[in-house]
Amino acid sequence: MEKLDTKTLDAIVKKTITAVEASKNQIYEIYEAARNEVENVKKDVERIKQETINVIFIVDELEKKERRTRLRLMEVSRNFRVNSEDDIKAAYDDAKNIQVELAVARAQEQYLRRQRDEMEIRLRSMKETVAKAEGLTTQVGAVLGYLGDQMGGVVLKIESMQQSQLFGSKIIKAQEEERRRVSREIHDGPAQAMANIVFRAEVCERLIDIDMVRTKKELADLREQVRVCLKETRKIIFDLRPMTLDDLGLIPTVKRFLDMGKERSGIISAVRVLGEERRLDSYVEVGLFRTIQEAINNVEKHAEASVINIVMEFRRDMFIVTIEDNGKGFDTVENVGSESFGLVGMRERITLLNGDLQIKSVKGTGTKITIKVKLQ
Template sequence: MQLKHKIVALGILPLILAVSVICALVIVQNQRLGEQQAQLIEDSILASKRAELKNYVEMAMSALAPIYESGRDDEQTKQHVLEELSKLSFGIDGYFFVYDRNGRNLMHPRQAALVGKDLWNMTDPQGLLVIRALLKSAESGDGFQHYAWEKPSTGQITGKLARVVMLDRWGWMLGTGIYLEDVERATQQARKEVAQGIYATMLDIGAVALIAVLLVFICGVTLNASEHRLADRKLQLLNQRIMNLQEEERSRLSRELHDGISQVLVSIKFQFELASLQLEAGNERGLDALRQGTERLGDAIGEIRTISHDLRPSLLDTLGLAAAVTQLVTEFEQQSGLTIHYQHHLGDLKLEDGAPVALFRILQEALTNIERHAHARNVYINLDGNQRQVQLSVRDDGVGFEVDRLQEIQGGIGLRNIRERVEHFHGQLSLFSAPGCSELSVTMPIRAAA
C-alpha cells in the first residue's frame, strides 16, 4: 500500500470506527429508553384499569350490600343475587363472575357452558392455575390478578386483569376483569416508534458519516495532490540546482585548466621546441631551455595535484579527517593571509562513511564565506569527537551578519549546502553572529563503524 493510501486510510478508518461505536451506543440507549417508555405506558394504563376495576367491583358490592347485610343465606336469595349480578355489564366484554371456594363456577354471563363446572385445575396458555390464583389474590386482600382468558367478542385468548373480592359468609369469590389488548397495542406502538426513531437516527448518522468520509477523502486527495505538486516542484528545483552546480564545477575546472595548466603546457611546448632548435644548431643554450621546460613541467604537475586535491583530498582516504583538515588549513592560511588557530581531538575515532567528506566540505564552505564576507583577521577551528558524536566549530572575529534574516531567505548556496549535508547525516547546525564574533557549529551523531 502506498503512503498516500495509508494516510487516507488512517484518516477514514478511525472515523468509521468512531461512527460505528456511536451508532451502537445510540441503538442501545434508544432501546433502553424505548423499553422504559413502553413500561411507563403499560404501568400508566394498568393503573387506570385497576382504578376502573376497583370502581366496578365497589359498584357491584353496593348493589348486593342490602341483601348480603340482611343476613339471609337461603338458596333462593343467593340465586336472586346471581341473577342480578349477571345483568351488570360494562362495554362489550365487561361482566362479573362468581366462583365458590372450591373453584366451581356459579355465574358467568358470557360463557354459560362454564356454569356449574369445577375449574379448580384449569390453566391458561402460560400454565397459570387461574381459579386458584384468583382465590389466593382475593383471600390475601390484594384482589388483582393477571391471566389469559378467552375474549367473548372475538373468541381469542387475550391477556386479562381481574379484580376479585371474597364474600366470606356465602363462600363466594366475586370479580370482574378488563382485557388488556389495548395495553399490548400501546406498548407495541411505543416500541415501533422507538424502532422507527432508531432507524431515522441511523440514517442521519450514516449520512453525516458518509459526508465526513467524503470530506476526509477529498481533503486527503487534495492534500496528496498538493504534496505531489510540491514534491515535483522541489524535485525540479533540486535537479536544476544539481545541473547548475555541475555546470559551475565544470566552468571552474575549465577556467583552471585553461588559465593554469593549458598555459603552462603551452609554455613547456615552446621551451622544448626552442631547446630542440638550439641543440640542433649546436647551441649550448638549448640545455638551459630544456632545463626551464622541465621546471615548468613540474609546475604543471603541481597544478594538476592542486586541482585533484580540490576535487577529492587524498588525505581523507589515507590519513583521515584530521590530517586533511590540517592540510586545508595550511593551504588556506597561505592563500588568504588569515591567521588560523586549529585544534582537533579526534584520536582514532572512526567516522561513518561519507561523514569525513561532509565535514571537510562544510569547513571548506565556511572558510570560503569567511574569506569573502567576514573581513576577519583570525579564524578559530575546533574539531572534537567522542563515541557518540563529532563536533566542528568555526569562529571568526569579522563584522558578523544577521542570522535571522539569513535563515528567513534560506541563505546562499554555500549555507544551503552546509545545511543539507548536516541534515543528510541527521546532525544539528547552529549559527551565532555578532560584530567581532561569528560562529558556525555542526554536530553529527556517530554510528558504529567497522
C-alpha cells in the same frame, strides 16, 4: 515537476480541521438532542406503563362486576314470577352497562399495551442512536487531536521533501558547473602551460647548438613553468579529491586546506584536536571534509573574517566538529527557510551521515557551526 504551494496546503489542512470541528459540534448537538429525547421518551414510557397498570386494574374490577351482574341477571330470569318486570329490566341494564364499560376498558388496555410496546422499541432505537453519536463524538475528537498533533508537521515534511527535490536538481546543476569549472581551469592553466612548455622545448632544441647561454636561460624558465604547471595541476586534483584524505586522513587534509586558504585570503586559522585521534570510515571522512570545506569557503566569500578556529573532538561513539569565525555573521531567524545552496548541501551531507548540523550566528558577532556525527 510542479512545485506544491505549501501556503495553499496549509490553508487546506486548516480548513479540514475546521470542517472536522464543525462536524464534531453537529454530531454533539445530535447526541445532546437524542439524549434529551431519550429522557422524554423514558418519561412517556413510564407514564404509559402506569396508565396501563391502572387500566388493567380497572378491567379486573369490571370483569368481577360483570360476572356478578351476569349471575344476578340469571337469578332474576329464573325467578321471573317472584321478581317484577322492573327488577328484571334493572338487572339487564346493569349487566349491559358493565359489559360496555368492560369492552371500553379492554380496548383501552390493548391500545395502551401497543403504545407501550411501540414506545419501548423506539426507546431502544434512540438509545442505540445516542450510543453511536457518543462514539462518533469520541472518534472525531480523537481525529481532531491527531490532526492537531500530526497535520502541522505534514506541511513541514512536504517542504522538506520539496527542498530535497530542489537540492537534487541543484546537485545535478552543480555537478555540471563543477565539470565546466574544472575544464576551464585545466584549459586556462595546465593545458596552456603545457602548450607553452612544448613551444619552449622546441626553442631550446634550436638554440642548443647556437647559443648555450640563452639555452640555459630558456631551460631555467621552462623548469619554473613546469613547476607552476605541476602546482596548478595538484591544486585541481586536491579540489577534486585530496590524495591526503585517503593517505593521511581528515585532520591533515583540513590543515592543508586551511594553509592553502591562508595563501588565498590571508585568514588566520587553527585546528585543535580533542580525544584520541583515529581514522574514520572513508565515506564519513569525505562527507565531513566536504562540509568543512564548504563552511570555510563561505567564510572566505561572505564573512569578512580574519580568524577561523576549528575544534575536532573524538569520542567513543561520536565525532564533533565546531567551526567558528569572527566575521560579520548573519541573523539565523531571518534566514530560516531561505538558506543558500551551500548551507542546504552541508545539511544534506551531514544528514546522510546520520548526523546533525547546527548554525548559531548573530549579526556582528561571527558564526559558529557545530557538526555531530554518530560513529558505528
